[in-house]
Amino acid sequence: MKISGTHVYYYFVCKRKLWCFSKAIRMEHLDENVQLGKLLDESSYNRDSGQVMIDETVNIDFIRDWKILHEVKKSRAIEEAGIWQLKYYIYFLRKKGIAIENGVIDYPKLRRREEVELTDEDEQTLEAVLKDIEAICVQDKPPKVIEKPICKKCAYFEYCYI
Ligand code: SF4
DSSP states (O other), X not given: OOOOXXXXXXHHHOHHHHHHXXXXXXXXXXXXXXXXXXXXXXHHSTXXXXXXXXXXXXXXXEEETTTEEEEEOSOSTTHHHHHHHHHHHHHHHHHTTOOOOEEEEEETTTTEXXXXXXXXXXXXXXXXXXXXXXXXXXXXXXXXXXXXXXXXXXTTHHHHHO
C-alpha cells in the first residue's frame, strides 16, 4: 500500500482515525480545524514553490533547494505527529535518492519554526511504524476510541461517540 504523510500523522494522533482514513471514511471537510489548516496552507506560504506531490504518495508543503523540507502546521497541539510526518517525508525522499538534509515545521500563526532531523534510530522506528500502519489499515474493525481531549475537536467525533 502507498503510505502517505497523512497516514503517518494519524498513526501518531489516533490509530482509529488512521483506520477511518484508510477506509475512505471522510468527514474532514466538515471540520473547521481542518479547513483552517487548509487555508493556512494556501495563504501563508504560497510565495514559495507551493505543495509538491511526489510519487502520488507524499504531499510536501514546499522544498527549498531540494534540501530542506517544509511542513506548515497551524498549532503545536499534536506536535509529535507533525514531527513524525516530516521525518517520514525526509525518509521517503532519501529512499528515492534525494539528499534531503533536514526539515522545518512552520507555525505561521505562532510565528515559530522548528527544525526536524531524521536519525538512524528514527529510520528504524519509522520502518516499524510503517509495518504497523499497514497492519491497522487491513483490519476489518476500527481500533478502540482513545477517549482523549483531542476527540472533541476531531472530525470523526460523531462517528466515534454518537
Ligand atoms: S474522535 Fe477520538 S477516537 Fe475517534 S477518531 Fe477522533 S481522535 Fe480517534
